[in-house]
Amino acid sequence: MSAVRTGLVLLGLVSLLDALGLLLTDGEHPPIEVAAIGTALGVLSLGLVAAAWRRPRPALLWGLVVLRVAAAATAVPAFALPDVPGIARVGAGAVVALTVVGCLLLAPALRRDRAGVGHDRDDR
Secondary structure: HHHHHHHHHHHHHHHHHHHHHHOOOOOOOEEHHHHHHHHHHHHHHHHHHHHHHHHHHHHHHHHHHHHHHHHHEEEEHHOOOOOOOOHHHHHHHHHHHHHHHHHHHHHHHHHHHHOOOOHHHHOO
């Protein structure tokens, strides 16, 4: 399996967990507002993962990276707020770590895109 496919699998798993956020929250951990945002970002991310799986175009990969970083950012307050259960902190840490690894696995495809940016214009 290529690095891009592995990254898509990891980001797809994290996206699926986010998409289920409204079903998994107790209303406090995460707060319902955070769960709703995570669910929306998860559903949108799953759509991009499915599209990128068929054809990993750079625009799809960039969009996925942006959505997943935004979703991971919603987990960061779990480390700073008091009274967050330990299991919620572990879950937030896993989300952030898997997001970082998944995005790094997509990086070679994103770099190839940047390397080829000017070449199409020269061929016209």
